[in-house]
Amino acid sequence: MHTFTTISALAFVLLAPSVLSGSTSAGGACSPNNTHVDTSTHKLVTECDDKTFCAASANGTAGTCAPRQCRRDEFPWGYGASDALPPLCDRGAFCPDNGGGCQGVRGAGDACEKNRDEQCAPPRDDVAAALASGQNFDGAVCLNSVCMWANVTLGQGCVVDDTTYVDTGPNGQQFGNRIVRHNCRTPQLYCDTNALQCFPTKLLGEGCAMDQECRSYNCVGSVCVDPPGMPHEVKAWQYAVSVTIVVISMAVTATMLVMIHQRVRLRQHRELRDYYYEQISLRQSMFALHRRAAAGGGLGGKKYRD
Numbered sequence: 604m605h606t607f608t609t610i611s612a613l614a615f616v617l618l619a620p621s622v623l624s625g626s627t628s629a630g631g632a633c634s635p636n637n638t639h640v641d642t643s644t645h646k647l648v649t650e651c652d653d654k655t656f657c658a659a660s661a662n663g664t665a666g667t668c669a670p671r672q673c674r675r676d677e678f679p680w681g682y683g684a685s686d687a688l689p690p691l692c693d694r695g696a697f698c699p700d701n702g703g704g705c706q707g708v709r710g711a712g713d714a715c716e717k718n719r720d721e722q723c724a725p726p727r728d729d730v731a732a733a734l735a736s737g738q739n740f741d742g743a744v745c746l747n748s749v750c751m752w753a754n755v756t757l758g759q760g761c762v763v764d765d766t767t768y769v770d771t772g773p774n775g776q777q778f779g780n781r782i783v784r785h786n787c788r789t790p791q792l793y794c795d796t797n798a799l800q801c802f803p804t805k806l807l808g809e810g811c812a813m814d815q816e817c818r819s820y821n822c823v824g825s826v827c828v829d830p831p832g833m834p835h836e837v838k839a840w841q842y843a844v845s846v847t848i849v850v851i852s853m854a855v856t857a858t859m860l861v862m863i864h865q866r867v868r869l870r871q872h873r874e875l876r877d878y879y880y881e882q883i884s885l886r887q888s889m890f891a892l893h894r895r896a897a898a899g900g901g902l903g904g905k906k907y908r909d
């Protein structure tokens with residue numbers, strides 16, 4: 604809990620300059636005219652705080668900050684642990700950026716909010732299965748705020764949404780992130796930003812200028828590489844070498860143990876044998892002593908008895 608609080612505080616300090624929502628809470632006045640999308644961050648900016656949206660009055664000139672009616676994320680920004688969260692939208696509906704209430708998905712050609720592919724209705728299931736990829740929502744894409752399907756084939760004209768998101772870092776420096784999205788079939792094709800035609804995506808190791816040109820959607824140092832987080836594939840020979848090393852190690856260990864055991868037994872055997880020899884020689888010398896005593900003792904005994 605303590606760590607969480609520290610992290611949230613840190614996140615707040617870091618994100619505070621880029622979170623552009625206003626500070627007016629529920630019930631306060633706001634101007635719907637001031638609700639706009641920031642030109643550099645492309646985030647929706649309102650005068651209302653993170654838990655409210657600017658609801659316009661009937662004549663549209665004045666507005667009031669009203670509690671949000673829906674949420675997009677499981678854990679929306681700005682809500683505390685004990686705050687009641689607005690509901691998520693059902694399938695076939697979406698929650699707009701301002702959280703003003705669930706709306707039905709839009710058809711191809713209709714308006715959508717930036718980068719919100721899920722606001723667009725996907726094509727029929729069988730078509731969607733062929734078009735769906737990590738770069739669209741079941742085959743639907745929202746490009747330049749218009750819904751369409753990512754169904755353009757090789758060599759045909761395509762639409763690009765070329766957006767640079769500029770954000771300000773914690774120490775004031777600005778960094779941009781250019782994202783190019785298009786309506787070619789992915790991941791097999793990409794839309795060339797000059798020719799505006801669909802071309803085949805490049806395979807691993809081929810040269811590239813942008814992520815979208817790579818089938819792996821990851822262009823690092825002008826070369827298409829595996830996407831980050833991709834599990835490392837272990838090759839057959841690596842398995843074989845590992846298994847061989849394990850088997851050899853086990854065999855060596857077993858042999859060493861057997862040899863040590865044999866040496867210990869041999870030593871014990873020698874000790875035992877030496878002991879027996881010693882006992883036997885002791886007995887023999889005792890017998891010899893007895894015999895000598897018996898041989899010489901006949902006279903002595905007589906003398907003693909006399």
Ligand SMILES: *[C@@H]1O[C@H](CO)[C@@H](O)[C@H](O)[C@H]1NC(C)=O
Pocket residue numbers: 634636664
């Ligand atoms: C809001 O914009 C409308 C037209 O776009 C204009 O008529 C109105 O005066 C503006 N209201 C404010 C408060 O700026």
Ligand SMILES: *[C@@H]1O[C@H](CO)[C@@H](O)[C@H](O)[C@H]1NC(C)=O
Pocket residue numbers: 660661662663664665
């Ligand atoms: C718009 O409605 C508000 C109240 O909802 C009112 O105060 C304002 O005068 C109206 N403006 C116009 C131009 O009708």
Ligand SMILES: *[C@@H]1O[C@H](CO)[C@@H](O)[C@H](O)[C@H]1NC(C)=O
Pocket residue numbers: 711712750751752753754755
């Ligand atoms: C491709 O998608 C558009 C909508 O973006 C649709 O109108 C058109 O019929 C589709 N073409 C094919 C061949 O499915």
